[in-house]
Amino acid sequence: MADKTEEAGGVHFPFPFTPYAIQKDFMAALYQVLEAGKIGIFESPTGTGKSLSLICGALSWLRDFEQKKQEEEERLLEARADPLNDGKGQAPCPPPSCQQSPGSPRAAGEPDWVTQFVQKKEERELVDRLKEGQVRRKKREERLRQIRHNASLKFAAKRMRQEDEETERLLRLSREMLAAGTGPEQLAWGEDELVLAEYESDEEKGSASGLDADEDDLEEEHVTKIYYCSRTHSQLAQFVHEVQKSPFGKDTRLVSLGSRQNLCVNEDVRKLGSVQLINDRCVELQRSKHEKKSVVEEEKPGRRRRLEPRATCPFYNHKQLQLLRDEVLLEVKDIEQLVALGKEARACPYYGSRFAIPAAQLVVLPYQILLHAAARQAAGIRLQGQVVVIDEAHNLIDTITGIHSVEVSGSQLCQAHSQLLQYMERYGKRLKAKNLMYIKQILYVLEKFVTVLGGNVKQSPNTQSLSQAGTELKTVSDFLFESQIDNINLFKVKRYCEKSMVSRKVRVPLRGPPLLSSVRLFSWPAEPPNALSPCSPCGSSPGAGRGPSGSLSQPLLSSLSQLFGFTERYGAVLAPSREQPKLSGFQHFLQSLQPGVTAAPAAPAEEGEDRALRPASPLMHIEGFLAALTTANQDGRVILSRQGSLSQSSLKFLLLNPAVHFAQVVKECRAVVLAGGTMQPVSDFREQLLACAGVEAERVVEFSCGHVIPADNILPLVICSGPSNQQLEFTYQKRELPQMMDETGRILCNLCNVVPGGVVCFFPSYAYQRQVHAHWDKSGLLARLAVRKKIFQEPQRVNQVEQVLLEYSRCIQHCGQAGGMVTGALMFSVVGGKLSEGINFSDNLGRCVVMVGMPFPSIRSAELQEKMAYLDQTLPRAPGQVPPGKALVENLCMKAVNQSIGRAIRHQKDFASIVLLDQRYARPPILAKLPAWIRDRVQVKATFGPAFAALRKFHREKSGSS
Ligand code: SF4
Structure with missing residues (x-):
């Protein structure tokens, strides 16, 4: 299939075949929206080749934009380098990405010489920035060119990996030998001076310190790019395959983002299953690495100290991550190909793909990452001056509402209270006064939340039946008043939770096998008698350690809580995650029945990123609820749902105005496109989302194309x-x-x-x-x-x-x-x-x-x-x-x-x-x-x-x- 270049609206669009008239119109309208920095609502029915029109239209615009920017930069640099140009002539116009923000006017009445001085300084800085950008770009291009054309580079990297693996293996054997011994012999006086101090070569130091030593090498300037998001991983995979088949497939720097659950290649972590456990374990491994590093750094020369080896992730390695990042940018890959590459390169695709974002031209991600400010920040996404395309946007309003609405059950409130109380009882004496004060405040808030539902924290939520059943809806301030917590500064409490990471501390294991789920371990009332056995740390037989009513005996309970974190006093059960629809197999089958239709790739196991954002720890859940209460006071309501028992009852934060969370996207981005097969009725997007987010009506452009069918x-x-x-x-x-x-x-x-x-x-x-x-x-x-x-x-x-x-x-x-x-x-x-x-x-x-x-x-x-x-x-x-x-x-x-x-x-x-x-x-x-x-x-x-x-x-x- 020969690629063609189609002309529409004065622009040339490369296309894999002769496009339909509606596709040409679509691309021309899209180009105009991106060029003019508008918000576009695009409707193109299924079967009309919407994805291809989006790809070819948007990437054609990016191609022209980059070219213009480069030409302008060169013109500016030439003008500065020209010895005849003493700065008195007309100053060349800086490229769009470098222009001064309109919010920095000169102070009135400033003397001319001051103005000139400031102008010259700014020009010099601009030129320096441009030069720096050029150097970075050339370095990157050279790197990618070398990798593309010089296979020996890959072999060198492979050899390096093998060497590392061999060293790691020998080191492990040595550690095992040491561990197998009965402990160090008592040495005679002065003999310890003869023992060699812990040794690390210069390269090992570099590798032990992980990314930090060279983190700058992985940092790049964010180039102008297109963020493309859709609802599910299978839709994203289909889009990536369309890019691969398009005329832009060969030379577009594309990055696919996903959750750790999709991208983790460390089997020990991956097999933990749930998103939250994988996230926690990964973070813990990173922390081990950093802690190990800081201990190494703190050591004084000549002072010998044996470090207890702590697990780190072997895939989080600087050199391999650098290589993976470059390979990601070299060739368009979907999530599955990324995982395969990560396994081969022994580098983490989750971090590798994130490090590739700055230099990427097209970033493909589930829209839950893009639409949540904290998730955006965690992924390293910067929207300033960028283009965002939200596909399958017909449910966008509901999605934003859903992402930012949080529900906490009576069980979760009681569990969180119980865990935190035990934490305080155990560590209260070691905590600083401020920590203690905040923990007490959180306990008070939790207690009041339970009280407002009609229960109390001292009893199991399963056995507490509520006298009043029904649903009540309140404004946030009324709810806070009724709960008697209006005298507590929730902003400070929320910030404390974020900074101290207290929710992780009360559930993350203190010692012993990492992250053996405390939830699973202590949810015994609902589990079969042998539920404990697979993860029993002490090898006790099923049922051992249980009290008369099948409950865990107090000594065992306390030893388990020491080993695995803090449990609830009455073992309430967390609701299991909702099952997600998995229809890919059938879609695949249906597609295979149709002549001429290419089979869609099988979707990854998880459909929808929302599960990835759902925390498993009760206190984390409550943190989300507190965050919601503090971010949208006027635009949210609290629903008090009182059902038969406290465990079935809940508090839900309902977001009424999704525009508060979309405002930042439309404000920072250069242009935003909402696209879908069926966008009607469009008035919802215009009024509820865009107008409420402060977008003027003139900035909104609607495009609806007919169908290709007769x-x-x-x-x-x-x-x-x-x-x-x-x-x-x-x-x-x-x-x-x-x-x-x-x-x-x-x-x-x-x-x-x-x-x-x-x-x-x-x-x-x-x-x-x-x-x-x-x-x-x-x-x-x-x-x-x-x-x-x-x-x-x-x-x-x-x-x-x-x-x-x-x-x-x-x-x-x-x-x-x-x-x-x-x-x-x-x-x-x-x-x-x-x-x-x-x-x-x-x-x-x-x-x-x-x-x-x-x-x-x-x-x-x-x-x-x-x-x-x-x-x-x-x-x-x-x-x-x-x-x-x-x-x-x-x-x-x-x-x-x-x-x-x-x-x-x-x-x-x-x-x-x-x-x-x-x-x-x-x-x-x-x-x-x-x-x-x-x-x-x-x-x-x-x-x-x-x-x-x-x-x-x-x-x-x-x-x-x-
Ligand atoms: S660094 Fe990557 S591979 Fe290692 S545990 Fe984290 S997500 Fe998994």
Whole structure:
């Protein structure tokens, strides 16, 4: 496939083939947004080659930007080097990245000579900076060139690695020999002078000190770059593969970022499993390295002191990390390739990829890292003057809200209190007064949080039943007042937690096997009797050490707590992490059924970075809650949820205004692009996110492209009444009427008679789907449907989805070949459920999508009511428009509809009908919220007859021609 250069809007875009017209328009519009520093909302339906348009459009802009910047720098340096230029001529304009910020005006009334002096000084500094930048760039280019062309460099690095490994092995053997001895012999007086002091060669010193000695070598200036983020690791991997295949694949410096869980190559750490344990262990290993170094440094010459060997990570090695960083920049790699390279180079891909960020042109990362200020900082991301592209942005508002909303359960509050209390009891005498004061404050806060829920910290949360059940919603200040902690400076407490890392101290092991999970060890009430045995440090038999009621006996408990950190007094159980959907296998299978579609790579084990950000320690969880209380006082609420027992009850911080966290992104970045297959309704992004983040309306640009499918490959219908003239309006009051459910059944029966292959029918909720299913089962309608289509239901559990979808697709394939009465399959699904996002019902898998009613969110939800009230208070109401709160509800509904109906048309040759069953869809404000490519072709049918005739004609013609 020969690469081509396409011209659009006066710019040349390299492209792997002749692009569609909409792709050219997309790239031209994207280029303009990046050039002019705007915020773009880009909508491009699935199957229109959005990723490729993003890659070629954005990287073409970066290519031109870098070229212009380089030319301007050279011009400036030439002008300074010119002996004829005495500085009196017109000063050359500095390149965009080096321009003075507008916030530094000259003081009024400053004498001319002062102004000139300052100007000259600044010019000199600018030139020095430019020269320095050039030297760095040339050094990097030379390094990469050498690695690319000189394989011997790689061999040298490999040899170096082997030498290091051999030395390490011998050292380990020596240590083992020493450890096996019975201890040092008593030496005669003066004899110890004869014993050699601990020796480390100069190189070993360098390597023992890890990165610190040469950390500067790994630091580079941050060049202008594009941060591309998406929701899951599999989406990111697909994007990276698109870059590899694109004309930019050969010479783009791309870095893929991920969590330690994805990138760690130290098997001992990796096998700990949970994100938090891996993070903690890694940090602990780094700390060991630094502590070891500082002890070595503190040693006085001639004074002999044996160091207890402490574990460090062998993959965190300066030389290898440098090599890995350069290799990362040399060639585009996805996460899996990065891990393979890290294993081969014996260097940590997690740190290697982070060190590559400054020099990278394209950084690919899950958007949870980008959208969280602390995660950004930890990853070394700087947004100033950079470009951010957020793909799959349709759920962006919910994602930001979710990342910054924190819930703590009664169990976690009690566990944290118990752990911290034990810590204080054990170490109180050794702690400095300030430490003690803050620990007491945290204990007080925890106690009050438990009290406000109606419990107390002295009793197990599992056995405390609450008299008052229900949900209460409060402003942050009311909550603090009611909890009686309004006299405590939470900002100081939060800062103390961050700086002292107290949450790690109360759970990180003090001695013994590292990070054997205290949570697992002490969650015995819920575990089988032998749960202790696999990790028992003292080799005791299962059940040994337990008290009369199966509880751990006090001596064992105290020895365990000394070994492994601090436990809870009553062993409350932490809720397990929620299972994440893993659909990659099925997507892979579906894609493999389609001719001409390349199989997607299997996703890494973890989908979604949110698990990576979820702390496992109860006190860390509470730290997150305190941080939320202090960052968005006016824009947040606290929900007190009191359920049957204290352990089931919770406090939740709800973020009402996601813009507070997005403001920094749009303020610092040069340009931001929100892209997705279905971005409608766009008003949410404009009003709730951008306007509230302080973005002026003129800075926002909208781009929505049509679909690549021919106009007659889609038939969207709004049907207002059924075959027996029953008006279709699925409000809460009417939808449960038997005649309504019967009419829906009759419509489906008719559809199944004329639609070939698969029909996917979405219901507004699980409860309603079950109700309708039961009604049809009783009335015999299910049996009638089964004559033409085999019936499937969306499974209850995530891990059953793959199996159900496999059977569904096999059935459609089989029916297509068998040619009997059954012509395919009918899938009952739920809007916002497991099949409404991320699943392709392309070609025969989804020839018709039916939407039963309008899936409005439950207006009874306290969270939704508060959000509506908040929007009504804070957003301006345009004349003739519905109030912002009501608009939110409509938008949530239509976003969910758009996602569900977008499952069917997935590529240029695909065709499908879309049937919206509810007369409310015919209202112009609702129709306006459909994606443009559907809205432009939608037909509203007041009665069923013409609708059915149109459907029959459409499918007859399409099936005949396909
Ligand atoms: S430094 Fe890297 S390889 Fe070593 S434990 Fe940490 S994440 Fe794993």
